[in-house]
Amino acid sequence: MARAWHLERRPQGMPVAGDFALRDIAVAPLDDGQVRVRNLWLSVDPYMRGRMNDVKSYAAPFALGEPMTGGAVGEVIESRADGLSPGDRVVHMAGWRDEAVIAARDAQRLPPLDAPPQAFLGQLGMPGMTAYFGLLRVAEARPGDTVFVSAAAGAVGSTVVQIARAHGMTVIGSAGGAGKCDWVRSLGADHVIDYKSGDSIVRQLAAAAPQGIDVYFDNVGGDHLDAAFATAREGARFAICGMIDIYNTGAPTQLRYIARTIAARIRIQGFLVSDWLSHAPDFYRDMGELLAKGALRREETVVEGLEAMPDAFLGLFSGANRGKMLVKV
Incomplete structure (x- = not known):
């Protein structure tokens, strides 16, 4: 059984543990064009706080009682889509959970840069x-x-x-x-x-x-x-x-x-x-060159386990992270 974090209530000020609930979610069969991904790394980002409010913004608010979303890197474990096969590593937006069924068009294979997969949620993402x-x-x-x-x-x-x-x-x-x-x-x-x-x-x-x-x-x-x-x-x-x-x-x-x-x-x-996603090839070209020259350094603050996702998120607001805050599933 897969599990996902749900938003239980709209936070008032700083979120607290009771605003979130970790629940089982159904393991749905795949339709044509879909893949099943086992998440390996989850991203927590400050913008997610705005999505917890029921206000109009550039991204739709999280729905109460529904699984939350965010950046994730995972491994395809089942596929009914051309172009993606079991074993492929992908980045996608069905985070805050340990397993996801998503349309193949919403999963991007990791770019061919010499970096560990979690880097594509941070400095290379x-x-x-x-x-x-x-x-x-x-x-x-x-x-x-x-x-x-x-x-x-x-x-x-x-x-x-x-x-x-x-x-x-x-x-x-x-x-x-x-x-x-x-x-x-x-x-x-x-x-x-x-x-x-x-x-x-x-x-x-x-x-x-x-x-x-x-x-x-x-x-x-x-x-x-x-x-x-x-x-x-x-x-x-x-x-x-x-x-x-x-x-x-x-x-x-x-x-x-x-x-x-x-x-x-x-x-x-x-x-x-x-606004700039259509120019992503420029980013990967230039960052790839800096990476090859040894001109890039990164640091990651890693929190272990899906259960710790809200704690990792709240750590962003108290300065708990140095570099990218990540959850390793």
Whole structure:
């Protein structure tokens, strides 16, 4: 019998254990064009918090009492579809469970890169694509730019740091605590801000970038976004990827320095990685080259067992992860 996590009730603020339930699900027979996948690795990502609310957004909310979904890597164990056979490793979106029956068109065979399968849920998957396209296409970052990235010890932010360094940019990362700051520095960041130090982020960023920043890659919102406005150079570009600071509170970000948008002619653009999926071959080509050169490093925080999925998810909001948070089924 397969098992899947279900959303039992809409969280109020920070989710709690009672918002989720692990239940058996029927093992359905395959129709033509479908495959059965045994999941090996499950992804937990901050955007999933928004799908727990019953609000209109870019992704439909999770339905109460129904299995949840998310990124997963698994092995095909049964197939009634051309092009996929038992033993094939695939990435798909029927996560939060140990087994899934999905249409073959919704499963992509892992790209032929020299990396373990779970990497395609992190640096070589959606988070990596988010970093790549957000930095190079949305923010149009170029050699010589000074780039500020928040949550630089996370899956997206740590990849932004490395791509920016590989393209000849000066990189300032923000992370929480000495250990994470040291790791971000080891990835090539020129300066690292410890947002848990008690010192003002504005003051720390101004000291790290006395001439200002050209690009801000936002994963956090809040005081980090304020600091980016305060230190932006003329013509700065902000790529707004996420605002984890407000996902559980709903409180608006304080925009004390937003008036600088006018004088500095700041361009602010939100984006979704799905906007760029048609350009995925560019991502795999360029990241494959960096991987072959040894210019990419990654770290994964692995939680064992399907039963621990909610705990891994909640860990994202307390800074429990360094690099990509994963559940090994």
